[in-house]
Amino acid sequence: MKRLFSIILLLAVIFVLSATNPDRSEYIEWINHKTMDQSSNLLQKGILSLAGKSIFDAGTTKKDYFLFSIYKTDFSDVGRGKVTTIGVFNQFIPLTSNEK
Incomplete structure (x- = not known):
């Protein structure tokens, strides 16, 4: 009985993780807003509001592991590193940042 409960709990966790794995468009939206919030330059904010999503979409790679995804974004075009x-x-949790 204890083993059956453990298996059901494991399946429930796997289901929740796979159902809440965010997609690429959500990541692009999140990273664009985060970068705009960190920017203090009005010109840079304007550029990011107009073309930020396409810049980040072109510089982002995604590896989907079904339960979670890892995104790598190259910010070199806007001078922020990787x-x-x-x-x-x-949710999106930054793991490493090589900001310039």
Whole structure:
């Protein structure tokens, strides 16, 4: 009985993780807003509001592991280096940042 409960719990966790694995468009939206919030330059904010999503979409790679995703974004075009982020539970957690 204890083993059956453990298996059901494991399946429930796997289902929740797979159902809350955010997709690429959510990541692009999140990273664009995060970068705009960190920017203090009005010109840079304007450029990011107009073309940020296409810049980040072109510079982002995604590895989908079904339960979570790892995103690597190259911010070299906007002078911020490279960022690696994990997407899990509909959240994005920066793992590494090589900001210039």
